[in-house]
Amino acid sequence: MLKVTPSGPNAWAISGIAHTGDMSQPTGKQVPKPALIGYRVLVVDDERALADLVGSYLTRDGFEVSMAGDGQQAIDQARQVDPDVMVLDLGLPVIDGVEVCRVVRTFSDCYIIMLTARTDEIDKIVGLSVGADDYLTKPFSPRELVARIHAMLRRPRASTASGKPPQEEPPRVFGAVSIDVAAREVHLGGEAVALTRTEFDVLEVLSARPKLVFSRRQLIDAVWDQTWVGDEHLVDVHVGHLRRKLGDDPSSTRYVRTVRGIGYGMGDGT
Numbered sequence: 001m002l003k004v005t006p007s008g009p010n011a012w013a014i015s016g017i018a019h020t021g022d023m024s025q026p027t028g029k030q031v032p033k034p035a036l037i038g039y040r041v042l043v044v045d046d047e048r049a050l051a052d053l054v055g056s057y058l059t060r061d062g063f064e065v066s067m068a069g070d071g072q073q074a075i076d077q078a079r080q081v082d083p084d085v086m087v088l089d090l091g092l093p094v095i096d097g098v099e100v101c102r103v104v105r106t107f108s109d110c111y112i113i114m115l116t117a118r119t120d121e122i123d124k125i126v127g128l129s130v131g132a133d134d135y136l137t138k139p140f141s142p143r144e145l146v147a148r149i150h151a152m153l154r155r156p157r158a159s160t161a162s163g164k165p166p167q168e169e170p171p172r173v174f175g176a177v178s179i180d181v182a183a184r185e186v187h188l189g190g191e192a193v194a195l196t197r198t199e200f201d202v203l204e205v206l207s208a209r210p211k212l213v214f215s216r217r218q219l220i221d222a223v224w225d226q227t228w229v230g231d232e233h234l235v236d237v238h239v240g241h242l243r244r245k246l247g248d249d250p251s252s253t254r255y256v257r258t259v260r261g262i263g264y265g266m267g268d269g270t
Helices: 048-060 071-081 097-104 121-129 142-153 197-208 216-223 234-245
Strands: 003-008 011-015 040-044 064-068 085-089 111-116 134-137 172-174 177-180 185-188 191-193 256-259 263-266
Touching: 040 048, 040 071, 048 064, 048 142, 064 071, 071 085, 071 097, 085 097, 085 142, 097 111, 111 142, 121 234, 134 142, 172 197, 177 197, 197 216, 197 234, 197 263, 216 234, 216 263, 234 256
Parallel strands: 040 064, 040 085, 085 111, 111 134
Antiparallel strands: 003 011, 172 177, 177 185, 185 191, 256 263
């Protein structure tokens, strides 16, 4: 498997690569892309060799790639290019990745994959708590990163899953919570609730079949994609954020209920 491994404080050794062409070329040039792709990805990492490698893989897959080397550049670039996906390193100079994610979430709902060189669970939880959708721990396979980006962009939306025009479906109501799938809006007691894409997708899956209980794996398959590989407890973190935003009491949940030993289901709001 292709791996990127640290070889010093400011360098990365890239081993096991079989390729043609120059893998370290800058990705800022305009590269011809398939007409069916056209998605914009912002790669944010202060390790230029790693950023170039990731960018080259994405460019070859037809993505429009922009790069930033520190946190302030990342925020500025995100405002300028309006990316569909951001690949964001946690340990950035000037402004760290967690704060970048927090700021970007105030003006963008792009998918965010956070990269971390640390394996501590708290790093992953903190990243997800400020709005990241997924994470990868260094060293990682660039092919796995690209696969996860494709999986995110293939996420089923309600407009395609139901087989009928989205305007035909009325809002789903559970007590004080109203879910407008077509508009991707959620209201609690008439007030709009700001959810990330992933949080909305989890809620959409649960509310579409409220009598069912979904295991973590079933939610991952429905929201992230069947090809997703990683820690399934990622689901628990997003459910926790969703409950907090809906004002759900963990000891007596009304909207997202836990069925011990099985998974999660939609509550009726009472």
